[in-house]
Amino acid sequence: SSELTQPPSVSASPGQTARITCSGDALPNQYTYWYQQKAGQAPVLVIYKDSERPSGIPERFSGSSSGTTATLTISGVRAGDEADYYCQSADSSGSYVFGSGTKVTVL
Amino acid sequence: QVQLQESGPGLVKPSETLSLTCTLSGGSMNYYYWNWIRQPPGKGLEWVGYIYHSGSPKYNPSLKSRVTISLDMSKKQFSLKLSSVTAADTAVYYCARVDTVAVQDAFDIWGQGTMVTVSS
Numbered sequence: 001s002s003e004l005t006q007p008p009s010v011s012a013s014p015g016q017t018a019r020i021t022c023s024g025d026a027l028p029n030q031y032t033y034w035y036q037q038k039a040g041q042a043p044v045l046v047i048y049k050d051s052e053r054p055s056g057i058p059e060r061f062s063g064s065s066s067g068t069t070a071t072l073t074i075s076g077v078r079a080g081d082e083a084d085y086y087c088q089s090a091d092s093s094g095s096y097v098f099g100s101g102t103k104v105t106v107l
Numbered sequence: 108q109v110q111l112q113e114s115g116p117g118l119v120k121p122s123e124t125l126s127l128t129c130t131l132s133g134g135s136m137n138y139y140y141w142n143w144i145r146q147p148p149g150k151g152l153e154w155v156g157y158i159y160h161s162g163s164p165k166y167n168p169s170l171k172s173r174v175t176i177s178l179d180m181s182k183k184q185f186s187l188k189l190s191s192v193t194a195a196d197t198a199v200y201y202c203a204r205v206d207t208v209a210v211q212d213a214f215d216i217w218g219q220g221t222m223v224t225v226s227s
Binding site for chain 2: 031033035037042043044045048049052054086087088090093094095096097098099100
């Protein structure tokens, strides 16, 4: 199965921009999805199909993908954005795969 | 409002079979993929497998020999059975829906999760 690699942690001060990368060999051929998981809660979808936002997700969350790397950008970071973020895609057999997760800390 | 709720034993003995059920409320099971995902304490998410509304399952290759996912449309439930469990199977188990239309194959609805501990 295909692996997705994320940095273990990213930090940003309130109002700044946090960027989280997700790298994987299958990404040029598959969409990337992003989930936010706050402590003790189930994950929540924040980006689908590389760059689309579900209803109810603030415009501060955006996504992009180029080649083997996808990026989640959080603009104007707030204390409430502190969470673990996971990317997710699929491999060539159709099995779903999650990235290792990135902890976002708001300084 | 569409909701998913996991249920089942919170403690399973080593070598036995873990059994969980996920119940759907407020929606239809048709045309969606119904998934199980797990998260060991302090670790990341791992996809376990799914079953389509037509009944076709697909499993994570690393768990395939031990996993069975089944569907009961009349009860709006789907179930997970994981056999020969060890301590490595201790995790929070989530059920989740994949919507292939509105959000293009994303996990858009999740249950709250249920903790399962494997211990004698």
